[in-house]
Amino acid sequence: MTTISRREILTTFLPTITTNRQEVSLSLDPFEEPLTLIQVYHLLRRATFGVSHDVAMSFVGKKASEVVDRLLSNAEAKKSPAAPYWANTTIRDSESDKLAKYQYEYNEDLMQWWIKLMSKDSDSILEKMVLFWHGHFVSQYDICNIIIAPIMYRQNDLFRKMYLGSFATFLEKITIDGAMLLYLNGNSNIKDAPNENYARELMELFSMGIGNYTEDDVREAAKILTGWKIVIYSNQGEAYLPTFDVNKFDTGTKTFFGEKFEVNYPVNKENVYKNSIQQLIAVILKKKGKEVANFMCNKLYRALVYSNPEKVDQQVITNLANIFVSSNFDLKAVVSAILKSKHFFDPQNMGVQIKSPAETVVGFAKNFVVEELFQRQMMTQMGMQLLSPPNVAGWKGYRSWMTTKTYPYAIKYLTEIINNQSNNYLADWARKFGTFDDPYKLTISMATFFLGKVPDDKRMTRFTQILLAGAPDYEWFQLSKNSDTAGFKLKGLLKEIVKAPDFYLC
Amino acid sequence: MDRRKFIQQSSLGLGVISNFKVDKMEVSAFQPEVTATENDNVLVVIQLFGGNDGINTITPYEWDRYYNDFRPQLHIPQSAVTPISKEKGLAMHPSLKVGVNEGILGLHKAGKLSIIQGVGYDIPSYSHFRSTDIWFSGIVPANDGQLLRTGWMGRYFDRYDNQELPESPYCIHIGKNPSLMFQGDKSEKAILVEDPEEFFNQGKVIDDHEIENQNASYFSSEFDYINNIGVQVNHYSKSIKKAFDAGKNIESYVDKSLSNQMKLVARLIDGGLKTKVFFVELFGFDTHAGQGGLDGVHSRLLAEVSEAIGSFQSDIEKLGFSKKVIGITVSEFGRRPYENGSMGTDHGTSNVMFAFGDEVKGEIFGSHMAFVPFRDHENLYFRYDYRSIYWEILRTWFGATSEYAEKVLGGKFALVDEKGFIGKTVIDKTLPPPPIVPVANNNDPKSPNNPNNPANITEQDYFQMFPNPVVDNKGVLSMVLYAGGSVTITQNHISGQGLGEIHVKNYRPGSYVLPIELRGGPGMYILHIRVTNRNHFLKILKI
Structure with a gap:
């Protein structure tokens, strides 16, 4: 059994469920059958923010490994979207009149820029991973000293560039990321006053989990990491780049996980990065590789398969951890193994994840015409403010997303989205499913598209009745030709669908 | 009303043997109180998020070290405070007299305020979220890794798990995000409400959804979880609306967050809601930097607390419920005695806690918390275990049996000063002794005669x-x-x-x-x- 992480403490205070998981496939072997539409939906729901029906149709009949490879290669191609217009502008520390803009306006713009990318990315795993990393390597922009947007943007860009690469490189880079240096006090970690904040979280939350290191390891790691600082203002150096101050670096010999860190080299930025930061990460992965693998695979499993796995699933997580270690901590190897596996496509794992507000809001809104500002505000109200997770441990996730506050709230505002669409737009959108002239088939299309699991006949019949709204079923064929009328009726069905509990499952 | 039995596994019936886990202790007990009827006492919990600076809330106004060593820049000047105990050398921050009838100071003068100084727990956590979880769970974990899954109120109301939903929710949390305090073993025991009208309008559109019996699976358990939230929202939004429409406020409140929350609580109580626990919250007490003195952030926050409590108590008295309602203030930790270099104070340990109402004792318990010895070179020991407060609330205020309170809290706890802060509390000789507070202040870094302290x-x-x-x-x-x-x-x-x-x-x-x-x-x-x-x-x- 692995050690319990703080994240688990935060996420799983909720009741454990006793279910019968004996029959679930625990195999990580690739799922070989050609994918059905339902299976493609399942894969895309986990890999993206909401399914695009067109993309889904293009994957039907292909094998899981082919589709997953496509989701990964597409991600690779999308890693460098156009930056927000302000991303490379700078300010001087005397320009206090401009500061508020960089602190608030641009950060809000960044959130919307990001939501747009989430919404547009229907055929790659990129954006899903970017949000995952934001919830893992947490930085909150709106803390005491607000982190300005260009610095938050650079962190977001790092998540995008590193979305599924070498975990070692990722750890090295995030260690001197600007927002991280500011958020976890790396900026004030100097030899005369070591600040342990980042060193502690690096081990506790970012890599191996609590219980795998000592307080001495934290102290020594803090000393190893001294001297790095991010330049915020253009008059203080090259803005937004980490700098290294030779005089603030602790040149003493440190002992971390039993390994000596001697400063027997000329102290300069390159040498220290190589001999301190890269070496620190190397020692973590060398000495605690198994713990890191368990910790990270547990987290990835919870994000991609199910948030509250039982003991029986532990075997899968252990096997993933083995893959992670043997691939020299290649994140892609793990995620690819999960998404291609028989375990992942087992019906027992479909429709079981409680959606995050991003999945609920962006996943729904991407089908319609909805401003990013509206989406951002809705997500915030539902407990997911981008660039500002509640604390360094990230969002609690899982059942904390659905409360007596968020469930009615989501229904209300998703209904507002539906009401704001024109009847014609809705009808045209639904025609793409190819079932528009048959009320029964259209109901099935809509229900399978939006609900976590295909509903039983009784509920399906009820949905059709709501769609027909009193009209006899034989009239639908004629009625469906009139977009205005049919679109109006479709609104009724969609409003019913967003009220269903399984709309919030994926 | 119920269109659907709330808990599907209710076939267990009453009087079952249940396995109930508190802390590391497995309690297997006959549940004698499944059919218990609650009295109609109400508890209001006011959470001061961020860690309130207790030392500047009640000041040791005649103690040089407070002005010279601990808080050379951030002390509350002697001339500004109101002495409340000459013999203990205690005074109240001037912000605490803000509000109706002089706010919190007024309550003290009227004998309706308990001031409990030095409340905390052993092996303190300095993490906001971990320490908040410790306070909410009512469990002091053996180590950082121990899972805290349920809250003390959640466990208390777990005894109704197999029954139909009552008309009023057990607990109401005026806020946005659920709190661990109300998490029971199987379900959440609080309803999150901000605006009853809005809640009602949202709640009435939620239906009950039934699915064909799917053998126990992740899907059915998550579906049921969400559906049950919907059933609760729909059900309780009606009773909350009804109480909101029937209730009123007599006293005036200022238009600020905490006051508005407490105004709503008073109105719901007046409207006949039978909810037992109301939870309200104020954020911003994490004053690492720019805490300020008299004009600072902390002073402003204390004034908000005083205004809210002052209006609420007066309102509740005028509405005729003051024999039935008490309140407590809670914060995840206090702050360190020594101010930091950024005009602020850092996460500390024990803290001062207020209890108020007609039914609490108008007394000051313990000496000033800054007089408590240091446990290490920067943090204080604690004098009262926070679970002592919970214990007394469960026993006296809720009328729980000793066995049940023990089950909820995983143990028995000494009463504050072995007599308790609630008027009707009966002294109980069977309770364990209070925490031991060392006499010598060996760890104070600035004590010159301490050979062990880091300064030497x-x-x-x-x-x-x-x-x-x-x-x-x-x-x-x-x-x-x-x-x-x-x-x-x-x-x-x-x-x-x-x-x-x-x-x-x-x-x-x-x-x-x-x-x-x-x-x-x-x-x-x-x-x-x-x-x-x-x-x-x-x-x-x-x-």
């Missing part, structure tokens, strides 16, 4: 000579002082021959680079560096 440990300081060997008499001494004081450097030859004092000056803590001019010819010397009563020796070669 030379290793904390750091000295290095550049260059070494020294050429031409001139060198620089790099010096880091953990604690300030007078620094005297004496140069001695290795043979023991003294060459006299070469540097004498006072320094504050920090790092310095001192130009040093050495005496004598080439050879091996020892610099004796004395910082107040700490000694350090540095060997140098002169060529």
Whole structure:
């Protein structure tokens, strides 16, 4: 059994469920059958923010490994979207009149820029991973000293560039990321006053989990990491780049996980990065590789398969951890193994994840015409403010997303989205499913598209009745030709669908 | 009303043997109280998120060390505070007299305020979220890794798990995000409400959804979880709306967050809602920087608390419910006695807690919390276990049996000063003794007669000579002082021959680079560096 992480403490205070998981496939072997539409939906729901029906149709009949490879290669191609217009502008520390803009306006713009990318990315795993990393390597922009947007943007860009690469490189880079240096006090970690904040979280939350290191390891790691600082203002150096101050670096010999860190080299930025930061990460992965693998695979499993796995699933997580270690901590190897596996496509794992507000809001809104500002505000109200997770441990996730506050709230505002669409737009959108002239088939299309699991006949019949709204079923064929009328009726069905509990499952 | 049995597994029936896990202790007990009827007492919990600075809430106004050592910049001036106990040397922050009937100070004068000083727990956590979880769960974990899954109120109301939903929710949390405090073993025991009208309008559109019996699976358990939330929202939104429409406020409140929350609580109580626990919250007490003195952030927050409590208590009295309602203030930790270098204070340990209402004792429990000894070089011990407060609430205020309270809290706890803060509490000789507070203040870093404290440990300081060997008499001494004081450097030859004092000056803590001019010819010397009563020796070669 692995050690319990703080994240688990935060996420799983909720009741454990006793279910019968004996029959679930625990195999990580690739799922070989050609994918059905339902299976493609399942894969895309986990890999993206909401399914695009067109993309889904293009994957039907292909094998899981082919589709997953496509989701990964597409991600690779999308890693460098156009930056927000302000991303490379700078300010001087005397320009206090401009500061508020960089602190608030641009950060809000960044959130919307990001939501747009989430919404547009229907055929790659990129954006899903970017949000995952934001919830893992947490930085909150709106803390005491607000982190300005260009610095938050650079962190977001790092998540995008590193979305599924070498975990070692990722750890090295995030260690001197600007927002991280500011958020976890790396900026004030100097030899005369070591600040342990980042060193502690690096081990506790970012890599191996609590219980795998000592307080001495934290102290020594803090000393190893001294001297790095991010330049915020253009008059203080090259803005937004980490700098290294030779005089603030602790040149003493440190002992971390039993390994000596001697400063027997000329102290300069390159040498220290190589001999301190890269070496620190190397020692973590060398000495605690198994713990890191368990910790990270547990987290990835919870994000991609199910948030509250039982003991029986532990075997899968252990096997993933083995893959992670043997691939020299290649994140892609793990995620690819999960998404291609028989375990992942087992019906027992479909429709079981409680959606995050991003999945609920962006996943729904991407089908319609909805401003990013509206989406951002809705997500915030539902407990997911981008660039500002509640604390360094990230969002609690899982059942904390659905409360007596968020469930009615989501229904209300998703209904507002539906009401704001024109009847014609809705009808045209639904025609793409190819079932528009048959009320029964259209109901099935809509229900399978939006609900976590295909509903039983009784509920399906009820949905059709709501769609027909009193009209006899034989009239639908004629009625469906009139977009205005049919679109109006479709609104009724969609409003019913967003009220269903399984709309919030994926 | 129920269109659907709320808990599907209700076939267990009443009076079942249940396995119930609190802390590490597995309690297997007959549940005698499944059919218990609650009295109609109400508890209001006011959460001050961020860690309230208890030391500046009630000040030790006649104690020099408070002004000179602990809070040289951030103290509340003696001239501004209102003394509340001459003999204990205690005074109230001036913000606490803001509000209707002089707010919290008024409650003290009227004998309706318990001031409990030094509330905390052992092996404190300095993490906001972990310590908040510890307070909410009512469990002091054995280590950082221990899972805290349920809250003390959640466990208390777990006894109704197999029954139909009552008309009023057990608990109402005026806020956005669910709190661990109300998480029971199987379900959440609080309803989150901000605006009853809005809640009602949202709640009425949610239906109950049934799915065909799917053998127990992840899907069906998550579906049921969400569906049950919907059923609760729909059900309780009606009773909350009904109470909101029927209720009223008589007293006036200021238009600020906490006051508005408490105004709503009073109105719901007046409207006949039978909810037992109301939870309200105020954020912003994490005053690491810019905490400020009289005009600062902390003073403003205390005024908000005083205004809200002052109006609420008066309202509840005028509405005729004051015999039935008490309130407590809770914060995840106090702050350290010594202010930090950023005009603020850092996460500490024990804290001051208020309880108010007609039914609490108008007393001051314990001496000022800053008088409690240090447990390490920066944090204080605690005098009262926070679970003592919970214990008394469950036993006296809710009328729970000793067995049930023990089951909820995983143990029995001493009453505050062994008599308790609620008027009707009966002294119970069977309770365990209170926590032991050491007498000696051995850990205070600034206590000069403490040989063990870090300030007197030379290793904390750091000295290095550049260059070494020294050429031409001139060198620089790099010096880091953990604690300030007078620094005297004496140069001695290795043979023991003294060459006299070469540097004498006072320094504050920090790092310095001192130009040093050495005496004598080439050879091996020892610099004796004395910082107040700490000694350090540095060997140098002169060529």
